[in-house]
Amino acid sequence: MNILLLGSGGREHALAWKISQSPLCTQLYIAPGNPGTAQCGTNIDLPIAGNFTEMETFCRSHQIHLIVVGPEEPLVKGVYDYFKAAHIANSFGEEWLGVIGPSAYAAQLEGSKAFAKEFMLRHGIPTASYKEFTVETFEEGKHYVLNHALPIVLKADGLAAGKGVIICHNHIEAITEYEMMLQHSKFGEAGKKVVVEEFLTGIELSVFAVTDGKDFVLLPEAKDYKRIGEGDTGLNTGGMGAVSPVPFADAAFMNKVLEKVIKPTIEGLEKERIEYKGFVFFGLIKVGDEPFVIEYNCRMGDPETEVVMPRLRSDLVALLAAAAKGELQQVQTEQDARFAVTVVAVSGGYPGNYAKGYPIEGLDQSTGNTMVFHAGTAIENNSVVTNGGRVLAVTSFGKTVSEAADYSRHTLEGIRFTKMYFRKDIGYEFE
CATH class of the missing domain: 3.30.1490.20 (ATP-grasp fold, A domain)
Known part of the structure; x- marks a missing residue:
């Protein structure tokens, strides 16, 4: 099938990397993508939020069967609803599967804190x-x-x-x-x-599921690191790294997450007839031994996707197609047992002001155990240059968290751009 992936960051590179491995994927397009996603498919210049008519025209001319949404803005602005409209959906043909993501109404779980809180209250889901x-x-x-x-x-x-x-x-x-x-x-x-x-005191983690609005399957969980400085100090960022699996999320705790958070959430969607076919991000905090929901997101997280997708051994396209068809009850997933650690390289000054356009050297270091995902990069004069605050995410596998972190840090030490910075303590509290 032909697939259109929306977005341009490290999350989208990781999704593109995983989608392109599927034998079900004939052609992958990424809008707008980045130099990393260009290694997995074809980048296209296409507006992804607001007026979706240009996207519709592209989907028709390129016989797109499935749209996968990376960032939240297109979801909140109704990309699912636009393509669900009968006069559009019925004209795409039998192979058209639709959009992976919730309706605009359901996207309020991320777009409105009050909406999410009221939903949790109605369905007895633990939250502050x-x-x-x-x-x-x-x-x-x-x-x-x-x-x-x-x-x-x-x-x-x-x-x-x-x-x-x-x-x-x-x-x-x-x-x-x-x-x-x-x-x-x-x-x-x-x-x-x-x-x-x-205010809840505890330790945070992220849990991910794919749902068709009735059934669901779990993806690998992750813990990300928001602070710019080592030892979790300084300003909040979009994320400086992530680890998966999460060492403190043992089987007993994850069973509580399943029974007290995930099942009631998906059952709530079904009971309220809320249209939702896609990723659900549960932002959790472990208080003592109990899970509480901090927030919902209606898409994958970043940089968590950069550890979740490498650990997912199942075919992502088959999984998403089943969600689109409402057939997730027939699906099981497999996970890589190894630890994965991603470390993000950022531009000097981030999350404040930073410069762009610095050439990046040493990018050709992907191996069987290590992957380099592009986030804020661009092509200038046939060279890859910095184009954002978070520039790269390097993900490695290891038998332990610290071994995986060592591999990622070693790889980053071979990558260079002006004013490059990355945290050297990601995952080491689990040694």
Whole structure:
């Protein structure tokens, strides 16, 4: 089948790498892709969010059978709904499978913190206690914040480019941020509603599933590292590395995740007749021995995808096709037993201001145990150059977490670009 993959980061390179290995994939197109995805298929210049008519035209002319969505924006803006419309879907032919992703309504699980919290409350899914406030209830919220136990978590309701969550350690800071969000539009439209949440103490991990809205299969779990500095210090980033499997997520804990989080979520989708055919990202925190949901995402995470896809031994295209057809009850998945560790190389200055356009050397180091995934790269004058904050993700296998981390770090030491930085402690707390 012919497949169109949407996105341009490290997540999309890992997905393209996995999709291209499937004997079911005839032709893979990536919009817009990057120099790494170009090694797996054909990059195309195509708008992926907003007006989907150009995408429809491309799908018709290139006989696309399946659209796989990487980032969240096309989902929130309704790419699933656009191609689900009868006058479009019925005209694509019998081999058309549709879009891997939720409807725009279901994508509110990621696009609206309040929507997700209300869904969890309805279905008894463990999460931090919370209340939500708007400009109209500002004074009530102010009183609530002032009397809330510390630390306190403030979340912009909508998508805020990963910056809409603030943890406050004193009430003056909390009231200031609360006012900035609601009265001064700190996060624009995303902050028109604010979720005020209990702070949970524990260790975080990410669990992934593919669902057809009724059944599901689990993918390998992962733990990512958000802080820029070693020892988990400094500013939050999009992710500096990830490990899979997660050593502290033993069988007993994962069974709790299955019974208390995943099954109730998928059953909730079915009960509420919410259309959802695709990836579900469960952002969890382990508090003691209990799982709590921090957030849902409606797509794969980044850089977690860079360890999840290498560990998935099953055919990803077959898995996604089954989801699209509503046939996941017939599917089982296999996972590589080895540990995988990805370490992200970033531009100097990230997550603040950084320069682009620096040539990258040493990229040809992929082996049987190590893969180099492109994230923020581009081609200039026939050379690969930096084109983003997170530039590369190097993933390696090992018998232990530390062995896999050693391989990734060794590979990164052979890659060079101006002001390159990467954390050297990813995964080493599990030695």
